[in-house]
Amino acid sequence: MAQAFKREDKAKMAALLPQTRGHVLEPWAAYWELSNRLGVASAAEVQAFLARYAGTYQEDRLRNDWLLLLGQRRDWAGFAAEHPLFRMGDDREVRCFAWALEHQKNGPEGAAALVDLVRQTWYAQRDADEGCRTAAERMLAAKQLKPLDIWRKARLSIEAGRTRPTRDAVEMVSPDSLGLLASLQANPARFLADKKMAISRSGKELVTLALVKLAASDPQAAATLLDKKWDFQLTAEERNWVWGVIGKQSAMRMGIQSPDALAHFQKVSADSDLTDDMLAWKTRAALRAGAQARWPLVLASINAMGPEARKDSTWVYWKARALLALAPAQLPAPAAMPAQRAEALSLLQSIASVRGFYEQLALEELGQMITVPAAPAALSFGEKEAARTNPGLQRAAYAITIGLRSEGVREWNYSANLAKPGGMSERELLAAAQMACDLAIWDRCINTSERTRSEIDFSQRFPTPFRETVLKRSRDIGLDPAYVYGLIRQESRFIMDARSGVGASGLMQIMPATARETARHIGLASFNIGQLNDRDTNINIGTAYLKRALDDFGGSMAMAAAAYNAGPSRPRNWRNGPPLEAAIWAENVPFHETRDYVKKVLANTTSYAALLTGQPQSLKARLGTVAPREASAPPIDDKMP
Secondary structure (H helix, E strand, C coil): CHHHHHCCCHHHHHHHHHHHCCCCCHHHHHHHHHHCCHHHCCHHHHHHHHHHCCCCHHHHHHHHHHHHHHHHHCCHHHHHHHHHHCCCCCCHHHHHHHHHHHHHHHHHHHCHHHHHHHHHHHHHCCCCCHHHHHHHHHHHHCCCCCHHHHHHHHHHHHHCCCHHHHHHHHHHHCHHHHHHHHHHHHCHHHHHHHCCCCCCHHHHHHHHHHHHHHHHHCHHHHHHHHHHHHHHHCCHHHHHHHHHHHHHHHHCCCCCCCCCHHHHHCCCCCHHHCCHHHHHHHHHHHHCCCCCCCHHHHHHHHHHCCHHHHHCHHHHHHHHHHHHHHHHHHCCCCCCHHHHHHHHHHHHHHHCCCCCHHHHHHHHHCCCCECCCCCCCCCCHHHHHHHHCCHHHHHHHHHHHCCCHHHHHHHHHHHHHCCCCCCCCHHHHHHHHHHHHHCCCHHHHHHHHCCCCCCCCHHHHCCCCCHHHHHHHHHHHCCCHHHHHHHHHHHCCCCCCCECCCCCECCCCECHHHHHHHHHHCCCCCCCHHHHHCHHHHHHHHHHHHHHHHHHCCCCHHHHHHHHHHCCHHHHHHCCCCCEEHHHHHHCCCCHHHHHHHHHHHHHHHHHHHHHHCCCECHHHHHCEECCCCCCCCCCCCCCC
16 A cells, blocks of 8 residues: 555555555555545545544644645635644644735734744745745735845745745746846856846845855855945845855855855844854854854854744853853953853753753753763553553554554654644653663654653663674774764664665665775675675674774764764865864864764763763763874875775
8 A cells, every 4th residue: 555655556545445444554544545636535535534533643644735735725714624623733834824814814913923933934944835935925915024035035045056935035026037037046157247237126136146146156256246346236234144145155164275254254244134044153153263262253143143043052052151251351350250150150051961962061061970860760550551552652653663664753753742732741751762662663762752851761762772782893893882872873763774865774874885895894705785784784884984984083083973974075174274172163064964963973972871881971071172183193094985
């Protein structure tokens, strides 16, 4: 049935559906069959499905699909009737359709509170979608969104290389500009060279779009053109935005010869014109400015972020660090210093825990080490039984065990987090996590347990499957087993047959070319790619590569983790520049995936070390510093893939 769904074989699904009656996966089979022909299904068929499978993930999943279709059809009566029953509420396009309907129903004044929600949701979407565009168009027509709001959507989209959302936004405010938009998207440098003046509003915005697009690939070229030709022709807001993009793109070229990103950011006359993402890169550039980070700029940039961004543990931590660094210099009066320090300590205390990278660093700033928290009270038989007999968890676990991992994971997450308002209680989450642990479904064990805040079970969050194999192999080749576990946890969540979109396989997510070269390097003559899903072979090759990376980067766990994720050539470039705290270096890694990966692997490693040794641990000690390769260091391992 699943294969027929993937092939969109409607006839096959219709023929197979009666055979699934009474099976544990019947709701999935029925969902596949109906969703594949939802565009031609009657409302009565949909309602019959929703009634038959009431309370299941599949009911709400089909309701999600149906709401999207109703919105696209502008069937507002049908949408209004169904939307209050939508439990997941996690589809951005559905939300936008609902806001568009509310705007239509209550009028501009009644829906005024929705404007910021629509704007931010629309901005956050990478691809074009009808729901948010519909809501934005209505609010633009009501003059609740300004043309500038729409142009900013175009700027965000063109910087990300998203052609369709850029076109949609420009079409809303200046349909006559679509021809010029196409030419600047094709070649922004030529467009800027050919265009002489920017007088009209649309003309200025098109130049802004061209400069933004050029900056995404060549920030210095964009800076030169803005300085020499376009600066005086653009508004202050447009100039600030472009300088913000140029500064961001320059900051992201870590280790590559490029102008000082901060010099570009300094040309911004008002930080309020910058996005939180631009301000984040301004902060990172200030942190990376040398042995003494430019702490006043760090503090100012963080303070300029929006309220939600400032709550992120990343910026809470660095704001606290800036306050501590600036207290003696900015506030020489003894009476004033305690207040500065008190604010910093309050910020650190607000995030300090064992839960993540900056949370652990905050603990250490407060003079504490990372230890295993006290285990929660043992789960009762009744708590375990409630999880074991939960129909959604049962169905999800069964789907995962027979190879329908994607379907099973979605239903598991729904059952734990969305099936009832607020999701499961902490004790229910612990019981569900334990059920997954007992079934060796390690990813659900970890992810479910991580949702608890007050009751933290380290044995669930940091399981140690294949312990004998991992410990022996790690010690045989001189690796910290906590580091190996920390990396496996991030790579695969201990899913042995995990396979990434780019072809990485197994527990340690090894690419075929990396596997072949590493097998040759360690003398594994009989290796073939089919062995990558073998547990022991995968661990042998993965640990060998990790040790090779660690040796090549002089024992730096942060750089070796970056090399494991992004290949060794990139961190070799990224290390060029002033010596830095490894935390600052990691925060400046230009790829979001790799930046997140390095921080999580190191935090995982520290937690695993506390668990495996029973001793307090230091994340700071594991991080150390990152500096250019010393001349006396051995030659780089240029054969390492």
